Amino acid sequence: MAIRSVSELVEQGFKVIEKEIMGCTDCQLHETVTNRVISKGSTSPKVVFVGEAPGKNEDESGIPFCGRAGKNLDGMIEYMGLSVDDYAVINTIKCRPPKNRNPLKCEINACKPFLQAQIELLGPKVIILLGNTAEKAFCNGEKLDWGVPRPVDGKYTLLKIYHPAALIYQRSRIEEQNSLIDNNRHLWE
């Protein structure tokens, strides 16, 4: 029987979370997925980047942020001065929505226990929300200002910046993104 309580998932650890995600049928996306995309990076990071959902490349490979958006994310991580032990990358939902449409609210909610358990186990100081879908999963309908940090219950700080995919076609935003990062370096340095 599937484990869906966050506390049980946390107690069982990363391996069980991975197994549960692999067998999950809790939303319609399991019908069209090729590979579920779970995480990459450190298991005890200072910073966790939370993306939206797997795209075509991620669905084919099972690796988060491995296409053009991934190159932009790598550039951001380098600009932030983070080393490989400092960060992890996960997505709000683990299965690709058909034709890369935005995840539905019911899909975000169905996948949320996995996201919450991953965050509990990773225990970051800072959670970087890469765009609006990640914000929906963490902020319960509230909108954060871009680049304005929000401490949460003394546990971690949320920071919303642009999704790396949004920088592919709007190169002018890279400078804007870099200034959002510069204003918040104290959070991870």
Ligand code: SF4
């Ligand atoms: S997106 Fe999440 S909730 Fe939906 S089937 Fe995949 S793992 Fe399960």
